[in-house]
Amino acid sequence: xxxxxxxxxxxxxxxxxxxxxxxxxxxxxxxxxxxxxxxxxxxxxxxxxxxxxxxxxxxxxxxxxxxxxxxxxxxxxxxxxxxxxxxxxxxxxxxxxxxxxxxxxxxxxxxxxxxxxxxxxxxxxxxxxxxxxxxxxxxxxxxxxxxxxxxxxxxxxxxxxxxxxxxxxxxxxxxxxxxxxxxxxxxxxxxxxxxxxxxxxxxxxxxxxxxxxxxxxxxxxxxxxxxxxxxxxxxxxxxxxxxxxxxxxxxxxxxxxxxxxxxxxxxxxxxxxxxxxxxxxxxxxxxxxxxxxxxxxxxxxxxxxxxxxxxxxxxxxxxxxxxxxxxxxxxxxxxxxxxxxxxxxxxxxxxxxxxxxxxxxxxxxxxxxxxxxxxxx
Numbered sequence: 001x002x003x004x005x006x007x008x009x010x011x012x013x014x015x016x017x018x019x020x021x022x023x024x025x026x027x028x029x030x031x032x033x034x035x036x037x038x039x040x041x042x043x044x045x046x047x048x049x050x051x052x053x054x055x056x057x058x059x060x061x062x063x064x065x066x067x068x069x070x071x072x073x074x075x076x077x078x079x080x081x082x083x084x085x086x087x088x089x090x091x092x093x094x095x096x097x098x099x100x101x102x103x104x105x106x107x108x109x110x111x112x113x114x115x116x117x118x119x120x121x122x123x124x125x126x127x128x129x130x131x132x133x134x135x136x137x138x139x140x141x142x143x144x145x146x147x148x149x150x151x152x153x154x155x156x157x158x159x160x161x162x163x164x165x166x167x168x169x170x171x172x173x174x175x176x177x178x179x180x181x182x183x184x185x186x187x188x189x190x191x192x193x194x195x196x197x198x199x200x201x202x203x204x205x206x207x208x209x210x211x212x213x214x215x216x217x218x219x220x221x222x223x224x225x226x227x228x229x230x231x232x233x234x235x236x237x238x239x240x241x242x243x244x245x246x247x248x249x250x251x252x253x254x255x256x257x258x259x260x261x262x263x264x265x266x267x268x269x270x271x272x273x274x275x276x277x278x279x280x281x282x283x284x285x286x287x288x289x290x291x292x293x294x295x296x297x298x299x300x301x302x303x304x305x306x307x308x309x310x311x312x313x314x315x316x317x318x319x320x321x322x323x324x325x326x327x328x329x330x331x332x333x334x335x336x337x338x339x340x341x342x343x344x345x346x347x348x349x350x351x352x353x354x355x356x357x358x359x360x361x362x363x364x365x366x367x368x369x370x371x372x373x374x375x376x377x
Contacts, residue, residue, distance in 0.1 A: 005339065006046040008088035011038045014053060016092065017075075021061075024075035033060040046091075047168065053095035058103060065103055066110045072096055073113065079120040080153065083196040093122035101127035105134045112142055119157040126169050128161035136174065140181055147185060152194040158185050159200040165207040179208045179215060190223055191231060198234045205238035209250075213242055217249045224253055243296055244313045246356015251296065256318070256355060259295040262287055264352050268362040274369040275335055275343050282330040283352050283361070287321035294320050298353040299331050304346030304366065312341070313353065335366055 014037045018030040037056035041049055061068035076093070080086060097118055104111035104127075111131065115124035131139040143158045160166065162185060164176040175182055182204065189201050209216035220235045227235065235253065236243075242250035248258060266283040273279050287293050299314040316329045335343045345366050352359045 005088065005091075006044070006049060009046060009049050009091055009094070011041065013092055014038050014041070017053070017095065020075040020077070021071065025062075025071045028071070029060055033057075036060070047094075050091075050094035050098050054098035054102060057095055057099045065107050069100065069104060069107070069110050069114045072099065073117050076117055076121055079151070083152065083156075083194070090122040093118055097122065097124055097127040100124075101130040105130050108135055108138060115157070116146075116154060120151055120153040123153075123160070124157055125160040125163075125166060128157060129166070129169055129172060132162065132172055132175070136181070140185075143185055144188070147188040152192075152197055155189060155192060155194070156197045156200045159189055159197065159204050163200075163204045163207045165210060176211050179212060182208070183215075183219065186219070190234065191228070195230070198230060199237060202234045202237035206241050209239070209242050213247060213250070216242065217247070217253060220250070221253050240315075244298055244353065244356065246353070251355055254296075254318075256294050256296060259293045259355050261289050262293060262295060262321070262354055264354060264359045264361075266352060266361045268350055268364060270364075271362070272365045272367065273335055274367050275337070275345070276369050277336075278332055278334050279364055280330065280332050281350060281361070282328060283316070284326055284328045285319055285321065285352075285354065286326035287323060290323050292320065292322050294318060295355050296353075297329060299333075300351045300353055300358070301333060302349040302351075303341065304344045304348055305342075306344060309349075 011034075014034050017037075018028075018034045021028045021033070022030045033056055036059060037053045041052060044052055057072070058068075061071055080090065097115070100111050100114050100118070104114070108131070111127075115127055118124045118127070128139065128143075143162065146154050146158050149155055162172070162175065162182045164172050164179060164182075166172075186201050186204055189197055192198050192201070205216045205219060216238060220239055223231055224235050239250045239253060243254070251258070263286040264283065265286075266281060269280050281299060283297065283299070285295065285297055296318050297316045299316055301312050301314070302309045303312055314331055314333070316331060319327050319329075321327060337343060343366060345368055348364045348366055350361045350364060352361050
């Protein structure tokens with residue numbers, strides 16, 4: 001099993017933070033900070049480790065917040081040179097954004113300056129939410145300015161920080177109820193030169209679709225007109241949840257009419273697999289009609305959990321089928337333990353989704369792995 005993310009945020013990280021702060025402020029009590037921030041750290045999960053260290057920051061930085069955050073910003077390392085491939089290294093700054101979110105909401109300008117710098121080294125998508133809650137108009141106005149910033153990290157903060165359902169973060173309930181304040185920001189970023197930013201725009205629209213599918217469909221329908229290939233990719237990504245659900249309006253945006261009469265067959269090998277093993281699913285879709293048909297074909301696996309069943313939809317691909325034509329698609333599914341999914345023994349149902357219409361395919365018996373006692377003959 002992969003090493004838990006929290007393992008990368010350990011005493012060595014705390015010591016590094018302390019050394020950076022000491023360089024920015026010679027009066028900083030590094031040893032006491034490291035001792036306080038490290039005490040009980042190993043017992044905590046990742047986000048709780050960040051909160052624990054943030055509390056230690058509050059105890060050892062200057063009491064006045066503007067002075068404290070100035071020291072914090074002065075201690076920062078260089079901005080990220082790339083958007084991908086940084087691993088856990090940027091999580092060094094997790095306590096910093098928590099400190100700003102918890103201590104800085106009554107100090108708007110110093111906190112905005114801090115988040116502007118932090119998001120270029122980690123991400124301020126978590127901390128900016130406290131300001132959207134407390135100072136919605138001022139924060140949205142600042143984010144509108146940042147849509148034109150030279151840094152793609154800052155521009156991405158605009159779209160990622162306003163996601164109503166950002167993972168690992170509290171939901172923005174007001175924007176869940178009424179996402180209209182977000183839309184001008186997304187409009188400004190829809191043709192951003194950075195794929196890093198455009199994917200964030202798509203994720204924001206996908207969040208909105210879970211509460212207001214009509215809004216996301218309307219936006220995507222406008223954006224798809226005379227769209228560049230990059231914007232088309234954004235629209236497809238933004239509509240992914242609605243497409244998986246077979247939403248007809250979303251399918252129509254991408255040029256898929258309701259498919260009719262397509263035949264689906266498939267095989268799943270093996271039908272019994274130990275935890276840690278893999279299965280191969282092959283699906284054949286045939287068009288017996290007299291007209292060409294387009295369809296979105298996905299694969300759904302109902303993973304057995306400790307107390308429930310959780311469905312995971314795997315993308316296959318869209319298909320264009322002439323009359324009488326067929327196509328075979330395949331996917332390998334792993335039942336190995338992952339940081340995002342723990343497999344459990346039981347019968348896992350597998351279905352094919354054609355434009356969201358479910359076609360049951362087979363089931364797989366997942367069993368506990370057994371230790372081999374002999375060698376191959």
